[in-house]
Amino acid sequence: MTDRKKVVAINGSPHEGMGNTGQLIGFLAEGLAAEGMDLDEVLLCRQHIEYCSGCAMCIGKGACWIRDDYKALFKRLIEADAVILASPVYVFNVTGQMKTFLDRSLGHGHRPQASWKPGLAVSVSAGKGELWAARYLADTLRIFGAYSVGELTAIAVGPGEFYGLDAVRNRARDLARDLAQAMRENRRRPPTEHDLAFWQFIGALARENKAVMQADHEHWEKQGLYDRFENYVGQERSPGNAPPEAMKAWLKELMRRQQG
Numbered sequence: 001m002t003d004r005k006k007v008v009a010i011n012g013s014p015h016e017g018m019g020n021t022g023q024l025i026g027f028l029a030e031g032l033a034a035e036g037m038d039l040d041e042v043l044l045c046r047q048h049i050e051y052c053s054g055c056a057m058c059i060g061k062g063a064c065w066i067r068d069d070y071k072a073l074f075k076r077l078i079e080a081d082a083v084i085l086a087s088p089v090y091v092f093n094v095t096g097q098m099k100t101f102l103d104r105s106l107g108h109g110h111r112p113q114a115s116w117k118p119g120l121a122v123s124v125s126a127g128k129g130e131l132w133a134a135r136y137l138a139d140t141l142r143i144f145g146a147y148s149v150g151e152l153t154a155i156a157v158g159p160g161e162f163y164g165l166d167a168v169r170n171r172a173r174d175l176a177r178d179l180a181q182a183m184r185e186n187r188r189r190p191p192t193e194h195d196l197a198f199w200q201f202i203g204a205l206a207r208e209n210k211a212v213m214q215a216d217h218e219h220w221e222k223q224g225l226y227d228r229f230e231n232y233v234g235q236e237r238s239p240g241n242a243p244p245e246a247m248k249a250w251l252k253e254l255m256r257r258q259q260g
Helices: 020-034 070-079 096-103 106-110 130-144 165-184 193-208 214-222 229-233 244-259
Strands: 006-011 038-043 082-088 117-125 146-155
Touching: 006 020, 006 070, 020 038, 020 082, 020 117, 020 146, 020 165, 038 070, 070 130, 082 096, 082 130, 082 165, 096 130, 106 130, 106 193, 106 214, 117 130, 117 165, 130 146, 146 165, 193 214, 193 229
Parallel strands: 006 038, 006 082, 082 117, 117 146
Antiparallel strands: none
């Protein structure tokens, strides 16, 4: 047994032990170790995860019928203290291994986790697409009850051929420190327009199609997610600090100066 925090990193690269994505995860592992935290890397290429069939059973019945390694892997991510999603860029997007894994997460994406733990997105390309892929991975962290503390990106062609290796290492060290601090202090980030858009879109989708999306509808209803945006983000809106009288006085003075 240990009290050390556990970070689970999902590596979508098919290159075992030599890929640039794995090296970036290694840089993060070094930084996390210095903070007293462990990183558990999962290679998707070693997992048996089949394609999503698009049958919608996960959103109707609440579970997928396919028997493979997905369920156990999802459990590891849910139980982790932080989550890292990492992939190289293949044809301007994440790899097929990563996309297959994320596609199988559809039902969980519709039914938000109660947790808001920290996470990171990692991507490397030969010179095109790593920023977009990292942003995509950052957006999908929410499926696993996480939010993005930051994104680690790099350009490299052959194994280890990073442009600005020292800068990449420094960036990884800084992000590892930020991730560790967020875990230790149970930090949250402020809600964003993406959170609001998700809450509005998926909430309306589940409510209007509850006959088909029964599991989703029951989850949203049971968790009170339909009722308030605050219930989804787990944060309350603070009371205003500008009294109506002060606002009226400010506007009156503004009008007086303009008329003058």
